[in-house]
Amino acid sequence: MSSQIPVREIDPATDDASNKKKKAGNVDHYANRKKIYTRSVKGFFQRIRFVSLWALMGMYFLFCWIQVGGEPIIHFDLPAREFHLFGTTFFPKDFILLSGMLIIAAFGLFFITTLFGRIWCGYTCPQTVWTFIFMWVEEKIEGSRNKRIKLDKAPNSASKSVKKASKHAVWLLIAFATGLTFVGYFYPVRELLADLFTLQANGWAYFWVGFFTVATYTNAGWLREQVCLYMCPYARFQSVMYDEDTRVVAYDYNRGEPRGGRKKSADPAELGLGDCIDCGQCVQVCPTGIDIRDGLQYECIGCALCIDACDQVMERMNYPTGLIRYVTENELEGKPSKFLRPRTFGYGAALVAMIAAIAITLVMRVPVELDVLRDRGQLYQMNGRGMLENSYTLKVQNMTEVPQTFRISVSGPESTQLITRDEIQLDPGANRTLPTVVEISPESLTQSRTDIRFRIESQGQPPLSAETESRFIGPSR
Numbered sequence: 001m002s003s004q005i006p007v008r009e010i011d012p013a014t015d016d017a018s019n020k021k022k023k024a025g026n027v028d029h030y031a032n033r034k035k036i037y038t039r040s041v042k043g044f045f046q047r048i049r050f051v052s053l054w055a056l057m058g059m060y061f062l063f064c065w066i067q068v069g070g071e072p073i074i075h076f077d078l079p080a081r082e083f084h085l086f087g088t089t090f091f092p093k094d095f096i097l098l099s100g101m102l103i104i105a106a107f108g109l110f111f112i113t114t115l116f117g118r119i120w121c122g123y124t125c126p127q128t129v130w131t132f133i134f135m136w137v138e139e140k141i142e143g144s145r146n147k148r149i150k151l152d153k154a155p156n157s158a159s160k161s162v163k164k165a166s167k168h169a170v171w172l173l174i175a176f177a178t179g180l181t182f183v184g185y186f187y188p189v190r191e192l193l194a195d196l197f198t199l200q201a202n203g204w205a206y207f208w209v210g211f212f213t214v215a216t217y218t219n220a221g222w223l224r225e226q227v228c229l230y231m232c233p234y235a236r237f238q239s240v241m242y243d244e245d246t247r248v249v250a251y252d253y254n255r256g257e258p259r260g261g262r263k264k265s266a267d268p269a270e271l272g273l274g275d276c277i278d279c280g281q282c283v284q285v286c287p288t289g290i291d292i293r294d295g296l297q298y299e300c301i302g303c304a305l306c307i308d309a310c311d312q313v314m315e316r317m318n319y320p321t322g323l324i325r326y327v328t329e330n331e332l333e334g335k336p337s338k339f340l341r342p343r344t345f346g347y348g349a350a351l352v353a354m355i356a357a358i359a360i361t362l363v364m365r366v367p368v369e370l371d372v373l374r375d376r377g378q379l380y381q382m383n384g385r386g387m388l389e390n391s392y393t394l395k396v397q398n399m400t401e402v403p404q405t406f407r408i409s410v411s412g413p414e415s416t417q418l419i420t421r422d423e424i425q426l427d428p429g430a431n432r433t434l435p436t437v438v439e440i441s442p443e444s445l446t447q448s449r450t451d452i453r454f455r456i457e458s459q460g461q462p463p464l465s466a467e468t469e470s471r472f473i474g475p476s477r
């Protein structure tokens with residue numbers, strides 16, 4: 001019997017434990033959605049998810065409130081075009097760093113996916129995090145899987161209405177907190193809170209808080225697995241990163257089949273059965289409603305809940321655990337499996353190279369910018385002291401968190417000097433344009449175009465400086 005992990009499409013809309021209705025290739029893409037009632041399960045992987053999901057949720061809700069030196073640790077100040085991240089301010093010119101970070105995130109995701117499949121989806125994706133919280137609330141209010149099924153089938157009553165209303169009220173509250181927090185990363189959250197409730201906030205703030213409230217409530221409360229199945233592009237293209245050595249959640253077909261019910265005391269070998277007792281627990285815990293025994297499916301988000309469920313069944317039956325486990329296709333076929341292989345080296349090398357490039361850029365980043373533009377209106381002019389003058393416009397930006405005083409100097413042939421202001425004070429994040437004139441004695445010029453160098457230097461600690469080249473134009477020689 002083949003132990004290949006067949007990839008085929010499955011109708012996810014079922015809570016039928018035996019999943020007998022499904023037939024390979026028989027997919028109705030327009031079938032009505034059938035509500036999935038997941039059974040809760042405890043176990044090793046669920047504990048990991050519990051910690052990771054609550055930790056991520058906690059970080060999301062807290063980070064916009066934490067301030068260091070009066071500034072939120074994460075604040076995207078769009079009107080000022082400044083992004084404050086953990087004490088460092090980034091400006092539009094740092095966009096390359098942001099792009100680099102996104103590329104690192106993408107390569108990191110590809111690298112992890114080639115090794116462990118959809119770890120991101122199962123443990124950290126925002127859709128998974130919020131759906132997990134919403135399902136947790138649902139279970140606290142409406143009860144276990146069986147109670148929820150019964151409640152939905154029961155005729156309308158006061159107690160049913162109270163439960164449903166309470167659940168939706170808590171969902172809306174979480175969704176509102178989510179929307180408020182999201183906007184709080186762009187609009188200082190304390191001000192936002194005060195302004196929203198005193199009706200002083202900008203109209204866009206109301207719009208975006210409302211938008212994210214509705215989006216969260218709809219995605220995590222109603223759409224849930226539909227987002228993963230039909231809306232998420234990553235679910236569709238991630239299979240190109242898989243190979244037969246990718247460790248994924250899979251059912252050990254050789255060990256489990258033929259499946260069938262039996263008494264705990266029965267010897268499966270005598271009955272001609274494998275270890276799967278066909279209890280359907282793995283299907284009932286699955287948030288996307290699939291049967292992992294049908295093979296690797298794009299609907300599987302790699303949450304490992306079916307592993308925990310099946311391990312509990314195996315322990316109760318006194319069978320070894322791991323009938324469903326993290327395993328590679330090669331291992332299931334009894335072949336040796338490699339952890340590191342060309343594609344992991346490829347993604348790993350790209351990831352390390354990008355991290356190194358961004359780290360070097362960050363370390364070398366000087367938080368001051370100097371741009372020099374030569375005045376093209378006139379080539380040069382002779383002043384009353386017989387010196388040649390050229391005019392420039394200096395643009396200076398202070399990209400630090402403190403006020404700075406910069407000294408401006410210019411170097412070039414002997415006698416090069418600045419005859420305008422040589423000092424400028426700038427507030428944190430501020431930039432200033434400064435008209436500047438440089439003079440050079442005609443005797444010092446050996447050619448019509450001479451390189452000169454502008455430099456700004458701060459008086460503070462640590463001292464900051466920036467330099468940039470320009471041209472001084474004189475008469476033709």
Ligand code: SF4
Pocket residue numbers: 251256259275276277278279280281282283293309310313323324
């Ligand atoms: S939980 Fe395990 S034993 Fe039960 S149906 Fe699933 S694979 Fe078979």
Ligand code: SF4
Pocket residue numbers: 249282285286287288289290291292299300301302303304305306307
């Ligand atoms: S099949 Fe298992 S790992 Fe995949 S989504 Fe369902 S419960 Fe999670």
